Amino acid sequence: MSTATLTHAEAHSHHDHHEASGWKKYLWSLDHKIIGLQYLFGSLAFLFVGGGLALLLRWQLAFPSTQVMPDGNVGNPLSLAFINPQFYNALFTMHATVMVFLVVMPVLVGAFGNYLIPLKIGCGDMAFPLINELSFWVWLASGLIMLAGFFVAGGAAAGGWTSYAPLSSVAAYNGTKIGQTLWAAGIFINGLASIMGAFNYITTIVNMRAPGMGFFRMPLAVWALFITAFLLLLAIPVLSAAGAMLILDLNYGTNFFNPAKGGQPLLWQHLFWFFGHPEVYILILPAMGMVSDILSVNSRKPVFGYRAMVYAMIAIGFLGFIVWGHHMFVSGMSLVLSAAFGVSTMVIAVPSAIKTFNWLGTIWGGSIRFNTAMLNALAFVSMFVIGGFSGIFMASTPVNIFVHHTYFIVAHFHYVLFGGSIFAVFAAIYFWYPKMFGRLLNETLGKIHFALTFVFFNLCFFPMHNVGLGGMMRRIADPTVYEHLRALQPINQFITLSAIALGFSQFVFLYNFFRSLRHGEPAGKNPWEATTLEWTVDSPPGHGNFATTPTVYRGPYDFSVPGHGKDYIMQNEPPEPDYPAGSPARLRPTPAG
Amino acid sequence: MSKFWRFCRVGVPGALLAGASTGGAEIRETGVWWLPRNVSHFGHEIDFMIYVILWITGITGILVFSTMIYFIVKYRHRGGVGAIHSHGNNTLEVVWTTIPVFIFLGLAIYGNEMWGRMRMQKAPADALQVAVVGEQFGWNVRYPGPDGKLGKMDSHKIGKDNPFGIDPNDPDGRDDFTTYNDLVFPVNRPVQLHLSSKDVIHAFYVPEFRLYQDMVPGRVYDFVWFKADSVGSFQLACNQLCGQGHYKMFGKLAVVSDSEYEAWAKGKAPAATASLGSSAENVATVNR
Numbered sequence: 001m002s003t004a005t006l007t008h009a010e011a012h013s014h015h016d017h018h019e020a021s022g023w024k025k026y027l028w029s030l031d032h033k034i035i036g037l038q039y040l041f042g043s044l045a046f047l048f049v050g051g052g053l054a055l056l057l058r059w060q061l062a063f064p065s066t067q068v069m070p071d072g073n074v075g076n077p078l079s080l081a082f083i084n085p086q087f088y089n090a091l092f093t094m095h096a097t098v099m100v101f102l103v104v105m106p107v108l109v110g111a112f113g114n115y116l117i118p119l120k121i122g123c124g125d126m127a128f129p130l131i132n133e134l135s136f137w138v139w140l141a142s143g144l145i146m147l148a149g150f151f152v153a154g155g156a157a158a159g160g161w162t163s164y165a166p167l168s169s170v171a172a173y174n175g176t177k178i179g180q181t182l183w184a185a186g187i188f189i190n191g192l193a194s195i196m197g198a199f200n201y202i203t204t205i206v207n208m209r210a211p212g213m214g215f216f217r218m219p220l221a222v223w224a225l226f227i228t229a230f231l232l233l234l235a236i237p238v239l240s241a242a243g244a245m246l247i248l249d250l251n252y253g254t255n256f257f258n259p260a261k262g263g264q265p266l267l268w269q270h271l272f273w274f275f276g277h278p279e280v281y282i283l284i285l286p287a288m289g290m291v292s293d294i295l296s297v298n299s300r301k302p303v304f305g306y307r308a309m310v311y312a313m314i315a316i317g318f319l320g321f322i323v324w325g326h327h328m329f330v331s332g333m334s335l336v337l338s339a340a341f342g343v344s345t346m347v348i349a350v351p352s353a354i355k356t357f358n359w360l361g362t363i364w365g366g367s368i369r370f371n372t373a374m375l376n377a378l379a380f381v382s383m384f385v386i387g388g389f390s391g392i393f394m395a396s397t398p399v400n401i402f403v404h405h406t407y408f409i410v411a412h413f414h415y416v417l418f419g420g421s422i423f424a425v426f427a428a429i430y431f432w433y434p435k436m437f438g439r440l441l442n443e444t445l446g447k448i449h450f451a452l453t454f455v456f457f458n459l460c461f462f463p464m465h466n467v468g469l470g471g472m473m474r475r476i477a478d479p480t481v482y483e484h485l486r487a488l489q490p491i492n493q494f495i496t497l498s499a500i501a502l503g504f505s506q507f508v509f510l511y512n513f514f515r516s517l518r519h520g521e522p523a524g525k526n527p528w529e530a531t532t533l534e535w536t537v538d539s540p541p542g543h544g545n546f547a548t549t550p551t552v553y554r555g556p557y558d559f560s561v562p563g564h565g566k567d568y569i570m571q572n573e574p575p576e577p578d579y580p581a582g583s584p585a586r587l588r589p590t591p592a593g
Numbered sequence: 594m595s596k597f598w599r600f601c602r603v604g605v606p607g608a609l610l611a612g613a614s615t616g617g618a619e620i621r622e623t624g625v626w627w628l629p630r631n632v633s634h635f636g637h638e639i640d641f642m643i644y645v646i647l648w649i650t651g652i653t654g655i656l657v658f659s660t661m662i663y664f665i666v667k668y669r670h671r672g673g674v675g676a677i678h679s680h681g682n683n684t685l686e687v688v689w690t691t692i693p694v695f696i697f698l699g700l701a702i703y704g705n706e707m708w709g710r711m712r713m714q715k716a717p718a719d720a721l722q723v724a725v726v727g728e729q730f731g732w733n734v735r736y737p738g739p740d741g742k743l744g745k746m747d748s749h750k751i752g753k754d755n756p757f758g759i760d761p762n763d764p765d766g767r768d769d770f771t772t773y774n775d776l777v778f779p780v781n782r783p784v785q786l787h788l789s790s791k792d793v794i795h796a797f798y799v800p801e802f803r804l805y806q807d808m809v810p811g812r813v814y815d816f817v818w819f820k821a822d823s824v825g826s827f828q829l830a831c832n833q834l835c836g837q838g839h840y841k842m843f844g845k846l847a848v849v850s851d852s853e854y855e856a857w858a859k860g861k862a863p864a865a866t867a868s869l870g871s872s873a874e875n876v877a878t879v880n881r
Contacts, residue, residue, distance in 0.1 A: 089836075089839070160834045164793075166793050167834065173792055259810045264811070299676060301679065302680050304680070305682070305685075305686050306681065331807045331809065335708075339709070342701055342705055343705070347694075347701075354690055357685075358681070361682075366664075366676045366677075367670045367674060367676040368669050378661075378665070381661070385654065389653075392697075396642060397707070397708040398642055401804060401806075402636075402639050402805065404832075405798070405805065405832045406832075466627065469643075470625060470629060471629045471801075477840040484801070560678045561678055562678055
């Protein structure tokens with residue numbers, strides 16, 4: 001009962017504050033939907049920045065500019081002379097930093113987390129709207145601080161996104177004291193934004209669910225974001241601490257990580273990866289949740305094994321904190337510890353396998369609609385499977401002795417982060433865009449964009465497995481200085497050309513996105529005939545979301561229930577008196593409470 | 594601007610050729626799409642493990658993707674055919690949880706058994722002891738002299754003028770000799786490495802040995818050992834980002850017959866006690 005009272009009170013309080021008018025509402029608004037859109041536009045802008053950095057570094061790998069010929073010209077006529085080795089190191093460092101902290105995390109957690117949680121659990125806004133808006137601006141500031149590194153003396157941080165000490169922590173070794181400090185400061189401030197968001201999500205989900213919205217009636221997207229919020233809250237402070245220590249080491253004479261003065265380089269790695277591995281799941285869990293929803297809606301079937309899916313995500317959340325050492329098998333930490341982390345790493349593959357089988361179970365026996373959202377969701381599943389497979393190679397401690405830090409790992413994490421998370425982001429944008437803007441994205445353009453992205457993604461990243469097994473190190477500015485890599489150069493050039501095509505394919509998406517804002521087909525409340533609460537309100541929903549607090553009578557995926565006229569039942573649809581007696585008990589609506 | 598015009602003239606196919614010919618490429622024997630040649634005895638086991646996992650993931654992949662494609666085709670939306678209603682199946686959940694658990698635990702146990710032999714088992718007593726200390730951006734290498742013993746390395750003593758952290762009064766170290774960016778190993782004889790770093794983290798990486806190991810400053814790692822089973826010349830690459838010269842931090846590495854190794858070692862003068870070894874400052878060899 002308390003839930004209901006609180007929700008009503010919240011709804012009222014939000015009706016009280018005014019909605020800002022015009023463009024001003026997109027700058028400063030306490031409405032979770034506007035904040036979600038701010039994160040969406042912000043992270044999409046950074047996506048193009050990060051992609052641009054990636055294309056520059058790919059260009060250097062294909063046509064390196066480090067070999068100076070006797071006549072003074074660089075070795076390759078197509079090389080870009082401004083990409084010197086130091087700048088190259090800055091390129092991949094900032095590419096990864098931007099993609100992790102300014103694109104995938106904010107678009108999944110910031111944009112969709114903010115937009116969807118209140119709408120899906122049936123409340124008017126987040127628990128702390130002011131902190132919510134603050135988190136966006138703090139996040140944006142962190143991004144600008146990190147990118148400012150490109151414009152200071154010495155250039156941007158160039159120690160890799162993992163910033164291993166003491167390269168990162170001693171200015172004499174890295175030559176980018178200011179850039180590295182800005183990077184660490186950016187990471188610290190970015191962490192503040194994440195923490196603000198995370199406890200907001202947890203508080204909102206625990207306290208503000210609509211009457212009848214039990215935990216096991218929450219859509220999997222909400223479950224995923226809920227678990228992700230806990231991971232953020234527990235992992236991010238460790239990174240923030242490490243970032244602060246890095247700033248102190250660089251600028252104020254401490255020696256946490258400098259062995260020459262008694263510090264411990266491996267301490268940085270332990271702190272970084274204690275954050276870094278939960279981070280991997282922070283970057284994929286929300287994607288898994290949203291894809292589960294999209295697969296279910298477009299297969300017209302309930303998610304197969306809903307509770308197994310929830311338990312698998314909780315298991316991933318717990319296990320995610322005891323596998324960080326697999327990034328350090330060959331760092332020289334205790335060899336027994338490596339063996340132990342090898343076991344926990346193999347075990348964490350199990351819940352991911354369970355989720356994959358349940359996704360297949362979800363489309364089994366369905367009536368599948370192949371809209372763009374569904375195509376991207378299916379791409380997510382298949383690419384995630386490939387990324388999972390390559391993960392098994394690296395989880396095996398002896399194989400890791402060989403493939404560690406080669407392009408094999410680069411292939412692996414792009415299959416999970418781009419093939420997984422980014423395809424899920426596209427799926428989610430195509431799916432929820434009509435709710436956000438009231439208009440549908442163009443399906444033809446959408447399918448062209450999907451096909452181009454899917455093909456060029458695989459042409460770009462699959463051969464990286466091969467060059468990695470072929471012995472190509474990551475993070476080298478010029479592979480052609482190595483005799484064993486020169487023969488691989490045509491493959492590197494092929495990868496680069498595919499990457500360029502992949503990059504330019506995204507302009508189809510961009511065009512579709514902005515064109516549909518004005519010219520898209522009007523969406524109506526529920527264009528996909530989905531069942532969850534966000535589809536019961538206008539598109540876009542008004543300030544405060546629900547005119548009256550909805551009451552939830554059933555689970556999130558009541559599709560194709562036998563004996564019903566239509567193949568979906570909204571979560572807030574009251575029980576019918578003539579509900580078929582033969583249905584399983586758990587399908588029967590229960591009263592609010 | 595001239596660069597742009599050159600781009601137009603040469604075009605993309607030309608670009609591919611230009612890049613491929615930079616530096617006089619030699620085509621590898623074993624093909625460019627797959628593993629390079631392997632010359633270390635542990636490497637064969639690692640390769641075998643790669644194939645085991647490749648078979649497991651390959652078969653699973655074929656099953657998963659063919660099921661997925663079959664479902665996608667069979668259950669595509671068609672007029673008049675609705676979806677079935679199912680919330681799942683607990684037996685199936687148990688089955689597809691249990692099977693992966695056994696496969697993954699099996700892989701973990703199998704892998705750790707190998708890990709134990711490769712990393713936690715001591716090197717054979719007759720192993721050649723070689724110290725390798727990385728620095729920005731090159732490799733200090735120290736070989737034992739006729740006594741077969743390396744001077745004791747102390748990570749606290751490693752510094753600018755003492756890359757190996759050697760005590761000048763240690764008799765074991767007097768006859769050691771040093772090289773820079775130049776490693777020679779005898780074939781079929783175990784080699785035990787003593788790895789450390791002068792400044793930042795470097796990594797000892799030789800793909801043909803299937804070997805990667807970080808070298809962390811402040812520590813000396815002596816658990817890495819291997820035995821090369823055929824001769825050849827290779828490159829030792831740094832595979833841990835170590836600064837702007839990282840990409841060209843490589844050394845020459847040759848595996849030669851026993852007699853060739855002895856001859857090579859004999860030609861090396863003992864390290865002068867005063868300099869305690871070579872370092873970038875006093876060695877003329879510079880990468881390219």
